[in-house]
Amino acid sequence: xxxxxxxxxxxxxxxxxxxxxxxxxxxxxxxxxxxxxxxxxxxxxxxxxxxxxxxxxxxxxxxxxxxxxxxxxxxxxxxxxxxxxxxxxxxxxxxxxxxxxxxxxxxxxxxxx
Amino acid sequence: xxxxxxxxxxxxxxxxxxxxxxxxxxxxxxxxxxxxxxxxxxxxxxxxxxxxxxxxxxxxxxxxxxxxxxxxxxxxxxxxxxxxxxxxxxxxxxxxxxxxxxxxxxxxxx
Numbered sequence: 592x593x594x595x596x597x598x599x600x601x602x603x604x605x606x607x608x609x610x611x612x613x614x615x616x617x618x619x620x621x622x623x624x625x626x627x628x629x630x631x632x633x634x635x636x637x638x639x640x641x642x643x644x645x646x647x648x649x650x651x652x653x654x655x656x657x658x659x660x661x662x663x664x665x666x667x668x669x670x671x672x673x674x675x676x677x678x679x680x681x682x683x684x685x686x687x688x689x690x691x692x693x694x695x696x697x698x699x700x701x702x703x704x
Numbered sequence: 705x706x707x708x709x710x711x712x713x714x715x716x717x718x719x720x721x722x723x724x725x726x727x728x729x730x731x732x733x734x735x736x737x738x739x740x741x742x743x744x745x746x747x748x749x750x751x752x753x754x755x756x757x758x759x760x761x762x763x764x765x766x767x768x769x770x771x772x773x774x775x776x777x778x779x780x781x782x783x784x785x786x787x788x789x790x791x792x793x794x795x796x797x798x799x800x801x802x803x804x805x806x807x808x809x810x811x812x813x814x
Contacts, residue, residue: 634792634804635748644811684747691736693802695747
């Protein structure tokens with residue numbers, strides 16, 4: 592099956608610093624990738640849709656200047672959490688669609704201290 | 705009203721039981737219906753995928769979609785402790801927007 596690789600799987604950073612999360616589609620090209628955030632015991636919440644070669648589309652309430660998305664190639668999208676704060680601590684998951692099926696990365700647990 | 709409603713559980717069953725997980729939805733434009741399994745601290749993995757109404761079977765798993773009732777189900781036969789996870793229903797229309805249920809936490813006890 593299709594594989595989506597996300598890195599790192601966990602990261603701890605100091606408040607005020609920036610963290611970059613990578614999402615790669617390993618065996619297929621993904622023109623569109625999605626970034627989700629999941630708080631404990633809650634479902635996935637779509638943050639933004641990442642389109643290769645163009646600007647990302649952010650969901651209402653998600654700060655585009657805080658969550659920078661770069662989809663530089665057909666196999667790589669990155670999410671950078673800028674000036675991270677403790678309330679940004681969460682589980683971030685990327686997804687890429689191959690035809691009609693969506694495949695998810697392993698997720699990144701971000702803890703901001 | 706949420707677009708997708710799913711009972712968060714938790715649901716606890718003995719090993720070997722038949723598990724029934726359900727979601728209801730309100731958007732009649734949804735055409736693609738998925739069930740994902742998510743282990744603790746992992747990303748969701750696709751279990752079943754169904755287009756429009758009908759049944760689909762894969763091993764011990766059966767997915768059912770009833771578009772007239774806006775109701776989807778996932779059945780797990782002969783449940784195993786390794787099935788213990790959170791199960792998320794997901795659905796979308798013809799565009800990119802995917803909507804998830806809250807997830808049902810399942811524990812299968814040996």
